[in-house]
Amino acid sequence: MRRSLWTALFALCASSAVQAQILPPLTPPYSIVFDRSAGVGDFEVYNVKLDGTNEVNLTNLAGDQLWPTCSPDGKQIAFYFNGPQSDIYVMNRDGTGLVNVTSTAAFGENEREPNWSPTGKFIAYLSNINGGGIDIVAPDGTNYARVFSNSASLTASAPSVSPDGKRIAFAGSTPGVGTAIYTVRLDGTGLTQVTFPPAGFFDGHPDWSPDTKRIAFARFTGAIFDIWVARSNGSAEWPLTATADFEAFPAWSPDGRLITYCRRPGYSAPWEVWVMRSDGAFQASVGVLGQHPDFCVDKSLLKIK
DSSP: OOOBHHHHHHHHHTOHHHHTTSOSSSSOSEEEEEEEEEESEEEEEEEEETTSOSOEESOOOSSEEEEEEEOTTSSEEEEEEESSSEEEEEEETTSOSOEESSOOSSBTBBEEEEEEOTTSSOEEEEEOGGGOEEEEEOTTSOSOEEEEEOOSSOEEEEEEEOTTSSEEEEEEEETTTEEEEEEEETTSOOOEEOOOOOTTOEEEEEEEOTTSSEEEEEEEOSSOEEEEEEETTSSOEEESOOOSSEEEEEEEOTTSSEEEEEEESSTTSOOEEEEEETTSOSOEEEEEEOEEEEEEEOGGGOOOO
């Protein structure tokens, strides 16, 4: 039987020896945004508290809305909207104020997989324009720039901006070789390979730790996906999960103490949103189905003095 998040928390709190090691306060000031399909396609963006309550559909629009990413202040959410065109949109936390921030002119142009910079200054995303690559844009749709251009030897996916806003991690695929995690500076220089998957394995879905020292990612191990962590300088890597299930889409909490991710027992099963401590301990289900989770600061849970 899967443990709920709060069942696991209270069981862990029962021991005073470990109480200091968990994540005070008992109710962290976060909720989780994620996307989920209501049927065949029709993906929409939801918000839920860490205990699985107060699930809210934030989009409920025609077309697919995927890959939600929260602004650092928790006030806005960016996401991919495959509606009239495939663009990056920004909305208020309650689903109002929808704005297209990429607004490409030609049908068939595609911007997807947004990731909000922890500095709040820009959103990184994938684009198929001009050969494809990683682009950035300000949350109001200005200051567009190309960071990394795809080539015959390396194609990018799943960008993640470093906490200081100076580098972007991404999954880079090389034909005939595989997929590993790389980082690159905002000006396109300093390309660095961070992970080195064995033959037949591949890495994806990177996300930076708030201290910039580590990058969480999903590794396909030949049969399943697990969540791994690597030092951002590429000097070491290690697993956080080692179950018989599939685990993917990790995202670090802003304080670095938690990682949310998705888990499912097989290819045909739906993804479920989970949370664990950032050292891999205390893995528990939030209790909702969904994918591409991200933490949002929840102002209603903060004690403002």
